[in-house]
Amino acid sequence: xxxxxxxxxxPGLDAPDLPPRRSRAWAKLRRNPAAIAGGGxxxxxxxxxxxxxxxxxxxxxxxxxxxxxxxxxxxxxxGTDDLGRDVLARMVWGAQASLLAxxxxxxxxxxxxxxxxxxxxxxxxxxxxxxxxxxxxxxAAPFLILAIAFAAFLGPSLTNAMxxxxxxxxxxxxxxxxxxxxxxxxxxxxxxxxxxxVGHLATVGRYxxxxxxxxxxxxxxxxIATAIIAxxxxxFLGLGQQPPAPSWGSMLNVAxxxxxxxxxxxxxxxxxxxxxxxxxxxxxxxxxxxxxPRDL
Amino acid sequence: xxxxxxxxxxxxIPTVVLISMLVFGLQHLLPGDPIxxxxxxxxxxxxxxxxxxKYRMDDPIPVQYLAWIGNALTGDLGTSxxxxxxxxxxxxxxxxxxxxxxxxxxVVAICIGIPAGVISAYRKGTWVDWVANIVALSxxxxxxxxxxxxxxxxxxxxxxxxxASGYAPFSDDPLRSIQVMAMPAVVLGTGLAATLMRHTRSAxxxxxxxxxxxxxxxxxxxxxxxVIRHALRNALVPxxxxxxxxxxxxxxxxxxxxxxFTIPGFGKLVVDAVFNRDYAVVQxxxxxxxxxxxxxxxxSDALYRILNPRMGDAA
Numbered sequence: 001x002x003x004x005x006x007x008x009x010x011p012g013l014d015a016p017d018l019p020p021r022r023s024r025a026w027a028k029l030r031r032n033p034a035a036i037a038g039g040g041x042x043x044x045x046x047x048x049x050x051x052x053x054x055x056x057x058x059x060x061x062x063x064x065x066x067x068x069x070x071x072x073x074x075x076x077x078x079g080t081d082d083l084g085r086d087v088l089a090r091m092v093w094g095a096q097a098s099l100l101a102x103x104x105x106x107x108x109x110x111x112x113x114x115x116x117x118x119x120x121x122x123x124x125x126x127x128x129x130x131x132x133x134x135x136x137x138x139x140a141a142p143f144l145i146l147a148i149a150f151a152a153f154l155g156p157s158l159t160n161a162m163x164x165x166x167x168x169x170x171x172x173x174x175x176x177x178x179x180x181x182x183x184x185x186x187x188x189x190x191x192x193x194x195x196x197x198v199g200h201l202a203t204v205g206r207y208x209x210x211x212x213x214x215x216x217x218x219x220x221x222x223x224i225a226t227a228i229i230a231x232x233x234x235x236f237l238g239l240g241q242q243p244p245a246p247s248w249g250s251m252l253n254v255a256x257x258x259x260x261x262x263x264x265x266x267x268x269x270x271x272x273x274x275x276x277x278x279x280x281x282x283x284x285x286x287x288x289x290x291x292x293p294r295d296l
Numbered sequence: 297x298x299x300x301x302x303x304x305x306x307x308x309i310p311t312v313v314l315i316s317m318l319v320f321g322l323q324h325l326l327p328g329d330p331i332x333x334x335x336x337x338x339x340x341x342x343x344x345x346x347x348x349x350k351y352r353m354d355d356p357i358p359v360q361y362l363a364w365i366g367n368a369l370t371g372d373l374g375t376s377x378x379x380x381x382x383x384x385x386x387x388x389x390x391x392x393x394x395x396x397x398x399x400x401x402x403v404v405a406i407c408i409g410i411p412a413g414v415i416s417a418y419r420k421g422t423w424v425d426w427v428a429n430i431v432a433l434s435x436x437x438x439x440x441x442x443x444x445x446x447x448x449x450x451x452x453x454x455x456x457x458x459x460a461s462g463y464a465p466f467s468d469d470p471l472r473s474i475q476v477m478a479m480p481a482v483v484l485g486t487g488l489a490a491t492l493m494r495h496t497r498s499a500x501x502x503x504x505x506x507x508x509x510x511x512x513x514x515x516x517x518x519x520x521x522x523v524i525r526h527a528l529r530n531a532l533v534p535x536x537x538x539x540x541x542x543x544x545x546x547x548x549x550x551x552x553x554x555x556x557f558t559i560p561g562f563g564k565l566v567v568d569a570v571f572n573r574d575y576a577v578v579q580x581x582x583x584x585x586x587x588x589x590x591x592x593x594x595x596s597d598a599l600y601r602i603l604n605p606r607m608g609d610a611a
Contacts, residue, residue, distance in 0.1 A: 270442030
């Protein structure tokens with residue numbers, strides 16, 4: 001028997017005289033200067049993080065004892081820190097920790113949250129009730145306090161900070177995936193798929209998941225911004241990246257002790273966090289507008 | 297309203313039970329035997345035996361949980377390993393400090409966020425709206441602990457206008473207390489102002505298109521009266537409820553702000569507890585914050601019903 005694709009039978013999803021939804025969303029995103037600026041900022045930091053080993057900067061732990069807390073100069077454009085390490089070099093390497101933390105934490109949250117949310121939205125009943133109450137309980141504790149508690153019990157390290165942030169962000173994705181799955185389940189093409197005997201897993205994989213990706217993508221982009229601030233906060237408190245490995249948050253933790261004598265130590269890591277978070281927020285806002293189903 | 301509140305409290309009970317299970321489960325995240333970790337580096341066998349008995353570690357986990365929650369329900373959240381004070385007493389001591397900070401930050405956020413949201417919505421599509429949106433997004437993107445560090449550098453170190461750290465109880469010296477808390481409140485209130493601005497703008501945009509606003513204009517009322525009396529009053533309904541929920545974020549934000557400005561509040565208590573491996577305090581704080589957050593959600597729903605009588609019994 002030839003498999004019938006219910007989406008192909010669904011009229012009006014994409015009118016024949018319009019380009020596909022993905023192309024329209026992409027065209028709309030490209031017309032949004034704020035989103036393009038956000039994407040550019042994110043891309044810049046991603047390239048810097050990836051190229052850190054080949055960029056002409058000293059090693060992040062390389063100390064120059066003759067230039068302890070030296071002001072910005074040609075040799076050290078962003079100055080040096082309390083151990084004579086080049087602040088620019090540590091910023092470049094710190095970008096790896098920050099971006100990695102943002103992406104990995106959100107990947108953890110997505111990997112755990114989306115299947116749980118889809119299960120709740122698909123099965124409903126008791127499964128939904130149990131998952132929803134569990135999600136509400138996790139959402140009840142403020143994000144950072146929960147992340148601090150997880151990080152405290154797991155022990156201070158960048159990996160544990162990422163796990164802590166991922167676990168704390170997970171309920172957002174459970175709730176979103178559940179709601180979106182419930183909405184998609186009422187669509188005719190899903191009912192058609194079920195009617196022609198498509199199995200549960202195939203229905204979820206082929207018809208539900210692809211249709212809930214856009215809102216998940218928007219939420220993931222915005223949550224990366226939150227996760228980067230959370231990692232910086234945990235590292236600032238000493239619960240994230242451990243010395244001598246650099247991270248923007250841990251650089252600020254040290255810098256706060258030398259505000260009067262070496263203010264540059266605090267200036268640059270903060271600007272970097274601000275810019276990269278702003279980039280993800282601008283991109284996330286742009287994606288939300290571009291993928292808004294009312295406009296597509 | 298009483299029936300509504302009773303229903304909401306009943307619905308919240310399973311959530312609170314799950315929060316308590318989560319908090320209890322945290323100690324089982326500890327690698328290895330949690331009692332060995334709690335006993336500190338000395339690992340005195342007597343201390344270990346005492347802790348093992350106290351936390352009923354040889355009992356099955358459900359029995360341990362029931363004993364723990366039973367104590368928690370009577371206000372016994374355990375004892376701080378560091379100060380030997382009951383956890384609830386410690387939280388009770390520190391909470392007023394954080395509440396003062398949170399209240400002042402909320403005032404800052406309301407004073408900035410709501411007017412900015414109204415102006416931005418009223419001038420939608422103009423440069424004013426554009427600038428307000430960029431500023432709001434920047435407010436959401438700036439890490440508040442960095443903003444705190446920069447303010448200390450500028451206002452305290454360079455200009456010498458305000459103290460960089462410390463705390464004065466409001467009851468002892470109100471003026472000094474406000475002066476010391478001003479900078480931390482601005483730091484904590486900035487992010488919240490940005491969130492409030494975006495909510496206010498969105499609510500105002502909806503209300504400004506409503507028929508009753510058009511009618512008010514047609515009646516010849518002044519623009520100021522139309523915007524403030526007719527539009528803002530209605531737009532504030534969702535904003536008030538959002539503000540209630542944001543109180544939880546304020547508590548979380550206070551953790552970092554108190555650390556930077558050395559304020560002896562709830563946030564500093566949790567960080568100190570983490571570094572002293574004072575797990576009973578960490579558990580107590582997460583449990584209290586979670587329960588408070590559930591209570592704030594109920595309060596938010598109740599406020600929404602009071603401010604929006606059209607919801608009637610349907611909600």
